[in-house]
Amino acid sequence: MSDDDIQELRSRFAREAMRLMERRGEEVTRTKLAAELGVARARLDAVFPEEGDLLEAVTGEWFAPKLAVMDEVMASGLPPRRKMYEFFARRFLLLRQNYRDDPATFNLYVEMGERYFEYARSYIDLADHYLCELIAEAQAEGYLQGLEVDTALSLINQMVNCYLQPYMIAMIDERLSEEKLALIVGAIFDGLNAKDGGAGGTQDIRAA
Amino acid sequence: MSDDDIQELRSRFAREAMRLMERRGEEVTRTKLAAELGVARARLDAVFPEEGDLLEAVTGEWFAPKLAVMDEVMASGLPPRRKMYEFFARRFLLLRQNYRDDPATFNLYVEMGERYFEYARSYIDLADHYLCELIAEAQAEGYLQGLEVDTALSLINQMVNCYLQPYMIAMIDERLSEEKLALIVGAIFDGLNAKDGGAGGTQDIRAA
Numbered sequence: 001m002s003d004d005d006i007q008e009l010r011s012r013f014a015r016e017a018m019r020l021m022e023r024r025g026e027e028v029t030r031t032k033l034a035a036e037l038g039v040a041r042a043r044l045d046a047v048f049p050e051e052g053d054l055l056e057a058v059t060g061e062w063f064a065p066k067l068a069v070m071d072e073v074m075a076s077g078l079p080p081r082r083k084m085y086e087f088f089a090r091r092f093l094l095l096r097q098n099y100r101d102d103p104a105t106f107n108l109y110v111e112m113g114e115r116y117f118e119y120a121r122s123y124i125d126l127a128d129h130y131l132c133e134l135i136a137e138a139q140a141e142g143y144l145q146g147l148e149v150d151t152a153l154s155l156i157n158q159m160v161n162c163y164l165q166p167y168m169i170a171m172i173d174e175r176l177s178e179e180k181l182a183l184i185v186g187a188i189f190d191g192l193n194a195k196d197g198g199a200g201g202t203q204d205i206r207a208a
Numbered sequence: 209m210s211d212d213d214i215q216e217l218r219s220r221f222a223r224e225a226m227r228l229m230e231r232r233g234e235e236v237t238r239t240k241l242a243a244e245l246g247v248a249r250a251r252l253d254a255v256f257p258e259e260g261d262l263l264e265a266v267t268g269e270w271f272a273p274k275l276a277v278m279d280e281v282m283a284s285g286l287p288p289r290r291k292m293y294e295f296f297a298r299r300f301l302l303l304r305q306n307y308r309d310d311p312a313t314f315n316l317y318v319e320m321g322e323r324y325f326e327y328a329r330s331y332i333d334l335a336d337h338y339l340c341e342l343i344a345e346a347q348a349e350g351y352l353q354g355l356e357v358d359t360a361l362s363l364i365n366q367m368v369n370c371y372l373q374p375y376m377i378a379m380i381d382e383r384l385s386e387e388k389l390a391l392i393v394g395a396i397f398d399g400l401n402a403k404d405g406g407a408g409g410t411q412d413i414r415a416a
Contacts, residue, residue, distance in 0.1 A: 085407035154383055155391055162366045167375060180363055182408035183400065187367070189407070191399015192391065199293035199397070200390035 001046070009047045013037075014057035021058075022105045027112060030054055052119070055112070059119040062109060066091050067123065074130050080138040084156075085185040087134060089178050091127075092163040096176070099169055110166045128153060138189065146194030156188055209254070217255045221245075222265035229266075230313045235320060238262055260327070263320070267327040270317060274299050275331065282338050288346040292364075293393040295342060297386050299335075300371040304384070307377050318374045336361060346397065354402030364396055 001009070017028040020036050030048055034041040048054040069090040073083060099106040113120050135152045138144050144152050162168040163181050209217070225236040228244050238256055242249040256262040277298040281291060307314040321328050343360045346352050352360050370376040371389050 079406075081405060081407045082409055085404075085409075089408075151388070155388055158370045158380075158383075158388065159367045159392055159395070161376065162369050165376075168369065168373075175362055176366075178408065179404075180359070180366065182404035183363055183402070184367060185407035186401075186404035187363075187395045187399035189399065190401075190405055191395035191397065193394075193398075194391070196293075196387075196390035196394035197289060197398055198287075199289045199393035200297075200386065201290055201293075 006047060010053075010057045011061065013044065013047055014054070014061045017054060017058050018061060021108060022102060025104055025108060027108070028054070028058070052116075055116050056119045059113075059116070059123070063120070063123040066094055067126070069094060070127060070130055074133065080134060080141055080143065081185065081189045084131075084134050084138065084188070085182055087130065088160050088163055088185065089181055092169070092176070092181060093178070095164075095166055095169050096173065099166070099173060103170065106166065107170060110170065113166065128157075131156065143189050144192055147192070151194075152192070155192060159184055159188060159192075214255060218261075218265045219269065221252065221255055222262070222269045225262060225266050226269060229316060230310060233312055233316060235316070236262070236266070260324075263324050264327045267321075267324070267331070271328070271331040274302055275334070277302060278335060278338055282341065288342060288349055288351065289393065289397045292339075292342050292346065292396070293390055295338065296368050296371055296393065297389055300377070300384070300389060301386070303372075303374060303377050304381065307374070307381060311378065314374065315378060318378065321374065336365075339364065351397050352400055355400070359402075360400070363400060367392055367396060367400075 013033065016037055017033050020033060021028050024032075030041065030044045030051060033054070034044050044054075048057065070087060073086045073090060076083060076086070078086065098109075131153055132149050135144060135149050135156070139147075139149075139152075147155070157164070160181065162172060162176060163184075169176065221241065224245060225241050228241060229236050232240075238249065238252045238259060241262070242252045252262075256265065278295060281294045281298060284291060284294070286294065306317075339361055340357050343352060343355075343357050343364070347355075347357075347360075355363070365372070368389065370380060370384060371392075377384065
């Protein structure tokens with residue numbers, strides 16, 4: 001088989017594996033998948049030499065639509081504030097749709113994401129890389145003053161965490177909305193910088 | 209037994225139950241606790257008529273120090289921005305200490321908190337009630353303009369979620385810091401209001 005053939009088979013088997021997980025509500029293995037598809041185990045092993053290769057391919061399929069919307073937003077000519085909002089909002093809407101379509105399977109993916117975090121790592125790193133670009137664009141227009149890019153990255157990820165973290169989406173779904181996310185992005189642009197304006201300070205509150 | 213006696217026994221047995229959970233790494237029941245303490249099951253049943261009463265008492269003991277720091281902050285005469293920061297920071301430091309002292313037991317409490325959410329409800333409601341007071345104080349000084357109190361409550365809880373949600377503290381411990389929390393509180397005061405400043409808008413990013 002050519003590399004392209006293998007790539008296509010990986011993707012096709014991964015999608016079959018996801019359908020199997022949705023139906024059974026449990027994690028998939030090469031053995032279960034071979035039985036389900038009625039293909040020889042040796043055929044699956046040729047495409048996924050290790051069990052982890054199947055999990056990696058499933059992770060890739062799961063992230064593919066989220067990557068596509070991020071790519072689309074990054075390629076847009078939107079001003080920084082709108083762009084950052086769309087960057088988070090579109091991923092949030094996809095995740096929420098995944099959750100609402102099938103909460104049980106969504107939770108299964110959340111658990112698998114925790115257990116096999118290494119496979120999700122490169123997608124999260126790419127999202128962080130894009131966010132660093134957005135931060136640089138915002139700083140070029142005078143926002144996020146005085147913050148190191150890494151610090152801004154961490155702060156922004158924390159402030160919008162409820163809209164990106166699948167666990168939180170499953171937990172507080174009905175309290176999340178695009179309108180609220182837009183107000184949080186507004187606060188990031190209008191209020192986040194290297195000064196806390198006096199929020200921190202002495203730890204002895206009795207001194208007040 | 210008088211009501212005070214029962215209250216004291218509830219609290220004492222709940223603390224014993226917590227020590228047992230720490231040691232065994234598993235959820236406690238009245239049966240296990242009676243065996244562990246070498247007391248008659250009837251004695252425990254007199255104090256905890258239902259299994260849920262034991263879980264409720266454990267929840268109360270777990271939240272007690274967090275309530276104490278919230279009470280202390282609310283009683284302080286700090287200005288709104290400092291007060292809101294301390295309100296979150298002190299709870300965060302307690303939670304982080306709980307986590308770092310014993311990650312396994314912390315995760316056990318997180319799981320129990322998800323499973324028996326009804327017992328935690330009143331503590332979370334009280335924290336929200338306090339936060340509403342803080343929001344009113346901030347609005348009296350011109351911050352958080354134009355936001356309904358309930359909307360501000362939801363937005364602020366989302367923005368500082370990583371510092372309050374035990375699951376998040378366990379997951380990204382090393383990326384959380386008091387300095388970052390102070391900057392987020394700064395963004396809440398300087399940038400959060402009823403206008404998103406153009407973050408939202410048309411959904412068609414190609415129009416840009």
